[in-house]
Amino acid sequence: MKTLSAVALIAGLTASIGLADGDDTRFGLAGILSASNKEDLPPITLSAGMPLADAPLSLKSGTYYEIEIEADGSQELGLVGAEFFRAIWIDEIVIEGLEIRPLGLDSVEFDEAGTMEIGFLAIKPGSYNLRVPGSTGETQRLDITIE
Structure with missing residues (x-):
């Protein structure tokens, strides 16, 4: 029975x-890591005095995303966003063919030109941002919403 x-x-x-x-x-x-559940996001650009992105990002909880962060080497620049990084599950970070699978992340920094790709699953709905540390300008912040 x-x-x-x-x-x-x-x-x-x-x-x-x-x-x-x-x-x-x-x-x-x-499951949720299937290719049919994956979206590529527009890249984030790290360049002295230039905006990080063209527009804010709107993500859907439960969707897998890949985003490239590109630095042109014009200045040593980084991104901080502990709240955002804690609202997602990071599958992997790829730098020059090396795959890193971190337990967590607080920030990233580029000392020279290069590209980093982050694959992640959006989890916790809310409003977040990634920003260049020590900056106050609107173009030095990327607003991200997870619905």
């Missing part, structure tokens, strides 16, 4: 979220 009840419960749950008969068109076998 317990087995029958458990099977009925699982069947009801899978039907309610669209998994009945293996008909889940949202994700592949990797």
Whole structure:
């Protein structure tokens, strides 16, 4: 009787979220890390006196994103955003083909020109920002909303 009840419960749950008969068109076998759940974001540019991005970012909780941070080497620049980094799960950071899988992150810094790609899953809804430390200008901050 317990087995029958458990099977009925699982069947009801899978039907309610669209998994009945293996008909889940949202994700592949990797679940939320499937390619169908991935979006590329416009790059963040670190350059002396230039804006970080063209527009604020609007993210959806549960979606996997990849973003490139590009530094032109015009100045030693970094990004801080502890609150944002704690609202996401970082899958990996790729720098010149080296993959880093950190437990957490507070900030990143470029001493010279280069590119870093961060793959992450947006988790906690809210309003956040990444900014160049010590700056006060609007163009030196990227506002990010996770819905």
